[in-house]
Amino acid sequence: MSKEINLLILQCKKGNKKAQLHLYDKYCEAMFSIACRYLNEEEALEAMQEGFLKAFLNIYKYEATYTFGAWLKKIVINQCIDELKKKRIETISIENYTSDIVNEEDWLFDEEISKNEIIEAINKLPLKYQLVTKLYLLEGYDHAEISEILGIAVKTSRTQLRRGKLQLRKILEPYLNEARY
Incomplete structure (x- = not known):
């Protein structure tokens, strides 16, 4: 400093x-x-x-x-x-749910998709996924920090990130198809 x-x-x-x-x-x-x-x-x-x-x-x-x-x-x-x-954004604890392990390092996007398009896509996610995704991907917080910030379990943070990531891929699919034509 x-x-x-x-x-x-x-x-x-x-x-x-x-x-x-x-x-x-x-x-x-x-x-x-x-x-x-x-x-x-x-x-x-x-x-x-x-x-x-x-x-x-x-x-x-x-x-x-x-x-x-x-x-x-x-x-x-x-x-x-x-x-x-x-605004009463719902963050549901999913402690009792089973979830697949997600490769958190696999955030590679097609080079044809701009950073702004990715951010716009993140903004289309449900807010509970949007928060975890932004804190993880844009701010660089780990799940323990996200858990503390949002007052949710680490497992919930991981699951919401996984679900957000899956929805993000669906949202970005049209950009991929558009970029390939």
């Missing part, structure tokens, strides 16, 4: 509002982009701002074991998930 960021964090821990504004300016664009992965623009802006507020209120808890950006990202994502939960 840069010396400038470290200095700003120390100043924020002392309650310096200008330092908070500087950190906000440095990270707001990236945090807004992340929030937009989960919410529409208006909701994303609100969730991002709430995330910053929570971060500044809890900055004394920040330890440099993670980058400030990673710590803030987790807060913003949690805020987005809280907003989605307010």
Whole structure:
């Protein structure tokens, strides 16, 4: 982490509002982009701002074991998930269901499909699959972290990812057929 960021964090821990504004300016664009992965623009802006507020209120808890950006990202994502939960998105625990092992490393997409088309396809998934898929594929969280963030079992996270992946392939099938003609 840069010396400038470290200095700003120390100043924020002392309650310096200008330092908070500087950190906000440095990270707001990236945090807004992340929030937009989960919410529409208006909701994303609100969730991002709430995330910053929570971060500044809890900055004394920040330890440099993670980058400030990673710590803030987790807060913003949690805020987005809280907003989605307010909309009563269903995340069903499937502890008693059996599931096939899924090869989580097999996320290769045809070169003809753009990243934006993949993200659009993820956005078409049912929200419970969409969340797990975004947290895993786009944010890089593992199942233990997803389990903690969403308040679901690790097994549920794995199953929802597998189901999301299967639906994602079906959604992307027309893109493959279109690209081959």
